[in-house]
Amino acid sequence: MSLLEIDNLSVVFNTELGLAKAVDSLSFKLEQKSVLGIVGESGCGKSVTALAIMRLIPYPGKIASGKIIFNGQDLLTLSEDKMRMVRGNQIALIPQDPMTSLNPVYTIGEQIAEAIQLHQKVAAQQARKLTIEVLEQVRIPKAIARIDDYPHQFSGGMRQRVMIAMALSCKPKILIADEPTTALDVTVQAQILDLLRSIQTEYGMSIILITHDLGVVAEMCHKVAVMYAGSIVEYADINELFSKPKHPYTIGLMNSIPRPNTSRLKSIEGQPPSLINLPKACRFAPRCSYVENSCLEDIPTLEEKIEKHFVRCVIVPRR
Secondary structure, three states: OEEEEEEEEEEEEEEOOEEEEEEEEEEEEEEOOOEEEEEOOOOOOHHHHHHHHOOOOOOOEEEEEEEEEEOOEEHHHOOHHHHHHHEOOOEEEEOOOHHHHOOOOOOHHHHHHHHHHHHHOOOHHHHHHHHHHHHHHOOOOOHHHHOOOOHHHOOHHHHHHHHHHHHHOOOOOEEEEEOOOOOOOHHHHHHHHHHHHHHHHHHOOEEEEEEOOHHHHHHHOOEEEEEEOOEEEEEEEHHHHHHOOOOHHHHHHHHOOOOOOOOOOOOOOOOOOOOOOOOOOOOOHHHOOOOOHHHHOOOOOOEEEEOOEEEOOOOHHHO
């Protein structure tokens, strides 16, 4: 059963050069107790998708069309007051940069307790107790002592744990983790992924994991959506996608993964298209080594080429 369903979502930004389509006709489902990976190059619309789900698109952007169905209700139809009760309480976001997301003039305990008091309606003393408990859950050593420390007193990995603690403080049904391991060293990355995995198992929550790292996707996710230029180009079970990638862009991403005994990585030639001036047909065609005349005629639709394996490509059956 789907916990979250994104239906034909489009997000645009008004710029001096024209209308930028950051997310264009996006559709996917998030099942209960599952982990969905969203992967793609920088600028493909991954983070904008996360902000759209939270209804936090900054000006001059706006959600132009579509539906975001959570627990059977379209979040786009809710008043801001009702959405505030969903945001952080039932759907929580771990933002990309914990240093800029934490307020430097408040202690980490004050910031977590604020969210707990807002959503759980408990007294300050109880909120502090719950804050210590959630800090211990994310494995911050000496949580009782560190609750009154400021963000600058924590390392990058510890600040990321604080953001995870804040997101978990109200036990949400959905956790959106936007690049949770970016700028962390390999050892700390492994610790953060292990923490997210144990949290997902313990709470039984659903996770949307946004990343450009296919290794993280392979380790964490049940299903994966590959995004390119604001649209999903491939969507499948994780094992199916890694063993039988179908879209030329996905194949290119797979070929760019470092492997033993490989002297040179295979890059994807060219650059992603401008979101202000998108191609009239397939958006990947200018960079695709399999391109045919039919690729330049129409925008391909995301179709089920194999059972539960969706691909946005007209030439997949002929390759």
